[in-house]
Amino acid sequence: MAKASSVKDVAALAHVSLGTVSNVLNRPERVSPATRAKVEQAMRDLGFVRNESARQLRAGRSRTLAYVLLDARNPFFTDVAQGAELAAESAGLSLFLCHSDNRASREGDYLAHLVEQRVQGILVTPVDPNAAALDDVRRNGTPLVIVDRTRDDDHFCSVAVDDVLGGRLAVEHLVEAGHTRVAFIGGPETIGQVRDRLAGAREAWVAADLPEDQLVVVGTEALTVAEGRSAGERVMGIASSRRPTAAFCANDLLALGLLQQLSTAGLSVPGDLAIVGYDDIEYAAAAAVPLTSVRQPRQELGRRAAELVLDEAENPDHLHQQVVFTPELVARRSTRG
Amino acid sequence: MAKASSVKDVAALAHVSLGTVSNVLNRPERVSPATRAKVEQAMRDLGFVRNESARQLRAGRSRTLAYVLLDARNPFFTDVAQGAELAAESAGLSLFLCHSDNRASREGDYLAHLVEQRVQGILVTPVDPNAAALDDVRRNGTPLVIVDRTRDDDHFCSVAVDDVLGGRLAVEHLVEAGHTRVAFIGGPETIGQVRDRLAGAREAWVAADLPEDQLVVVGTEALTVAEGRSAGERVMGIASSRRPTAAFCANDLLALGLLQQLSTAGLSVPGDLAIVGYDDIEYAAAAAVPLTSVRQPRQELGRRAAELVLDEAENPDHLHQQVVFTPELVARRSTRG
DNA sequence: CCGTTCCGTTGAAACCTTTCAAACCGAGGA
DNA sequence: TCCTCGGTTTGAAAGGTTTCAACGGAACGG
Structure with missing residues (x-):
């Protein structure tokens, strides 16, 4: 050569x-x-x-978009990525995925590298949506869109799903099915998502005139299958007279873990415990007992985010917008007697 | 700005x-x-x-590695990516993930783009390991390592796992448990992996002196959960007198689909059908009935691949090597009465 | 036969950094 | 006082592409 x-x-x-x-x-x-x-x-x-470097140096712009995501193992994010990919492809750009693995330092490294590379735009689901690292990117002139998170100010475009509504849908569904003692499983509460879904759950609960202390919050350390199993053990440890008859999990991975824990323990779903998940990932429909879940328009989320970042890159009078999608409840066997 | x-x-x-x-x-x-x-x-x-473009143009080399993977939704690949990431990080490089989604054209686009960008090196799990597109990359001087696939020639480094051995391990395990009618579920046979695992299965079968026609091959279109369910229906359609008592699935996604199909149909695992999967992804251990599976050293695979590509990039007397790792059977409830 | 017009082609400048030989400077030694 | 030496700093070249004003020539109309 x-x-x-x-x-x-x-x-x-x-x-x-x-x-x-x-x-x-x-x-x-x-x-x-x-x-x-x-x-x-x-x-x-x-x-x-x-030589793309030389091209970019002279032409001023790159042909690349990047999506910095939290957890490549969570199918939710890969679905979002897929949507972004489609949008990028039709604009003739390549999309690179960067896995921050939930670590702020890695996220920061990637963002810095991407800014140095002068990529056309960055999509990011940040560890902390209010982190200053995001402002630094903006200051350096790289368009950035926040995905599946929202920020306290409106200095950025963002695309997200109405999690309060999602929480409400989930709990309304359980209330309609006649449950009067329900567990909310999820955490840590530092995640905005978790807070919002819980808030929605509470709204629905209060609206149904049910006593507040019958909505039990079971905290978790993370939104993973393993945490779901451990939460399952805790729920099952509650004396059966006071045990919830249904659980609303902050995401599907938790729900799957919970489901596994129950079936290991020989309990039936929804007989002993009805379960609602969140995200409606592929595995949710495919679980041993198909999961009722709150569906988010994942691909659409990614597609819209990519469109926004491109608009910011190309359109001089770009205005930041906060796009909020509406979730939808998908009822399956895990809540159907 | x-x-x-x-x-x-x-x-x-x-x-x-x-x-x-x-x-x-x-x-x-x-x-x-x-x-x-x-x-x-x-x-x-x-x-x-x-400005990284200018830097790279002058300095001649980039600070980037890329992994072009087949299926971002399959946790196997994200685990490999994680391993590669660790190696890249400790070499001070960033790793970009590119999702080819099993499409040769997308894979080709990504490879071309990466070569134009003059990345330090490319890891790829290709749609077709013998495709000419890979030779083009090499010809243009970008180091490339093939991951989890092998090629007929030795023009590249590759890291893979001994799939024939893996297949043998799986079937030996079933034979030891006394099964004399077993299904191999997997396809299409264009995938080298599938062929090798089946070949290993046959070796073990023959070595145990079992009649060849009692090892039934059930073909699938892809290695996905959905295909697993459909294969399940086909297996259950076999008259019970001639129905296999165990199944060896070419990967865990198939096995999970199969498991779901069975439990939907009210059949028990391993009572009605024992199941062995392949890959030992996180969800395998976490399934409703924990899956026996053949474990591959996924992170190690990624790490080694990254090391090889860096050696090829930096060491003038680099020699191509074909690294083959040894798989390992992890026995769980899905094959234990 | 001349002047325009238009299309295709040219050459040089510009993009921003790194590299490296050369210049510089102050200090210490002769 | 002059030299040498070490560590710092400098200036210009180089790297490969895109861009754009300018150019040449053919076709066309008059």
Whole structure:
């Protein structure tokens, strides 16, 4: 593999000028068919590959979008990513995924790197939506959209789903089914999502005139399958006379863990405990007992976020907007006697 | 947001030359503390962010690794990615994930883009390990390592797991448990993995002197949960006198689908059908009936791949190697009476 | 046959950083 | 006093592309 060849080499081989080669690359319609063919042949002969760094340096903009996500293992985020990918693809851009793994420091490293690379735009589901690191990105002129989180100010575009409404839908569904003692499983409360879903749950509970202390909050350390199992043990540890007859989990992973824990313990769902999850990930419908869940328009979330970030990048009179989608309850066997 | 400032602006503000600013950036130890402080202050005042394109253009190499993966929803790949990330991080590089979604065209687009970007190296789990697109990457001088697949020639480094052995382990386990009629569930056979696991299964079957026609192959279109359920229906459709008593699934997603299908149909695992999966993803241990599975050293796979690609990038006498890891059977309830 | 017009092509500047040989400067030694 | 030496700093070149004003020539109308 000889040293990579440049436009100059191509130009020399094709007996044309540098500028013409560049035109073939960027405005082929302006080049006569004959010259174009000559140049393209030369490119092939040399195995020419355009140097994107040089291109970007001169042209000023890159052909890349990035999505910095919290947890690549949670199908919710990969679905969002898929939506963003579709939007990026149709704009002729590539989407790179960066996995912050819930660590603020990694998130910061990625953001800094992306800003240095002058990507067209960044989508991010941040560890902390109010972190100053996000303002730094903005200050450096890289468009940034917050995904599935909201911020206290409106300095950014964001796309999110109405989690309070989602919480309300879930609990209304349980109340309608006649449950009068319900557990809310989720945590930590530092996550805005968890707070909102719980708030929605409370609204529905109060609206149904049920006594507040019958909505039991079972805290978790994270929104994972393992935490769901451990929450399950705690719920089952409650004396059966006072044990909730239904549980609303802050996400589907928790719900799946809970479900597993129950079936290991030989209890039936929904007989012994009805379960509502949140996110409606693929595995929810596919669980041993298909899960009732609150569906979020995941792909749509990603698609819209990508569109917003592109608008911010291209449209000089771009206005920040906070897009809020509406969730929807999908009832399945886990709440149906 | 005023136009981004450059080293030139920083130099002017700090009353030093261009070169000094660059030294602060790249070889701070050569700059006297006083000057350094001045320059750093100027950078802060201007909100200077190094332009990575220009840096890379001049310096010749990037600070990026990329992993082009098949299916972001399959936890197997995200675990591999995690391993690669760790290796990249400790080499001071960033890892970008690119989701080919099993489409050769998307994979090709990503590879081309990455080559144009002159990334340090590419890890890829390709749709087709023998595709010419991979050779193109190599020809253009970008190091590339094939992950979890193997190629017919040895023009590349690759890291994989011995799938034939894995298949053998799975079936030996079932044979030891006394099963004499077993289904192999998986497909399409264009996937090397599937072929190898089946080959291993056959080896073990023959070694146990069992009649060949009692190892039933149930084909699938893909390695997904949905396909697992549909395969389940087909298996259950077999007259009970001739129905296998155990199934070996080519991956855990299939196994999970199968498990769900059975429990929906009111059948018991392993009572009515014992199940062995493959990959030992997190959800396998966490399934309603914990799955026996063949574990692959996923993180290790990613880590080693990243190390190899870095060696290829930095070491002039790099030799391609085909690393093959050994899988391991993890027995759980799905095969234990 | 000349003047326009239009299309295709050219050449040089610009983008921002890194690199490296050379210049600088103050200190210590002769 | 002059030299040498070490550590700092400088200035210019280089890296590969895009952009754009300017150019050449052919076709066309007069």
